[in-house]
Amino acid sequence: MNSNTLAPPVAREPRAARVSPLSWAHAHSLGSHHLRHHPWLPAAATLLSCGALAATLVARVPPPYQFVAAVWVAVSSFAWGYWKQANRRRLFPPLTHLHRRQYANPWDELPSSPDDARAAVAGPKDEQEFRTSANETIQNLLDLVHIRQDDKVLEVGCGIGRIGEALAKYCASWTGADISVNMLGHACKRLRGLNNIRLVHLRRVGLAEFENRCFDAAYFTDTLMHVDAMDQWQYVKDTFRVLRPGGRIFLDIIDVESEAGWEMFTRDATRYRQVEPPPYTPRFSTASELQIYLQRAGFEKVQVHHRSPLVIVTGTKPAND
């Protein structure tokens, strides 16, 4: 895993702080939402305004009406150009009308095409680069929690199945769980053809969809950084419950104690100094935060592995639990 794989959707531009439902930021976000679903709107508005201007000229209506039509042409052409430019950069809108704990919404709203979904998950839109971005995590899972051929493995926050696609051949079964129906839809298409995988929609934070002691290993990668601390704790407790005795857990987060993690942290701190960060901005954390959750949940052999800018924490459920 490298810093490329930490890609959350990248905000197009920061929005004003303290977003209220009546604010410009809210209107902008909703406007972007509609434009993404009806991308023909700016072009249609421009053509319509050109038609209106032509009509005012042909019909020789009074100059104030011609002026209004000309202004409309200017505004709609500008909006069309702006929209095309923003689309070419393929950056994601900030969605600052959403709260961080509306976890599913950004992932349901933003990545509508396979290209966008790859970019939102891992940075590269290119299919080959996207696949390559999974290699480091796969190696870490094999090395640190020793995924075996007879293991039933769970990934929480599986996204579009980037890791599962490559990991499935190393284990008996791979289950991908995610809070976003949209991401699971992309995963479903992507993983078609693999016969030892299953996708599960999490209706809320936690693993209520799973029985006790049904997995040998569970991992979260590039996911907990999107989740609030209290909810991280809920996931750790639930993972303990769904693991068999002797089961292994693997978590990664962006390590604010590493040089690269600190650099990312300060960059975001500057960027969002006076503006509201998008709800999908990754949180920065430390190994001790995760260590304490694992220990408090009952895991033993809790270990920390530094993979700057990430830190990975692993643990084992006691054999007699």
Ligand SMILES: C[S@@+](CC[C@H](N)C(=O)[O-])C[C@H]1O[C@@H](n2cnc3c(N)ncnc32)[C@H](O)[C@@H]1O
């Ligand atoms: C950056 S993607 C990472 C996907 C995948 N783990 C990977 O590395 O390719 C983050 C994923 O976490 C999911 N997610 C965000 N908040 C979540 C939550 N509270 N519970 C479960 N999944 C969540 C999102 O829907 C998204 O699919």
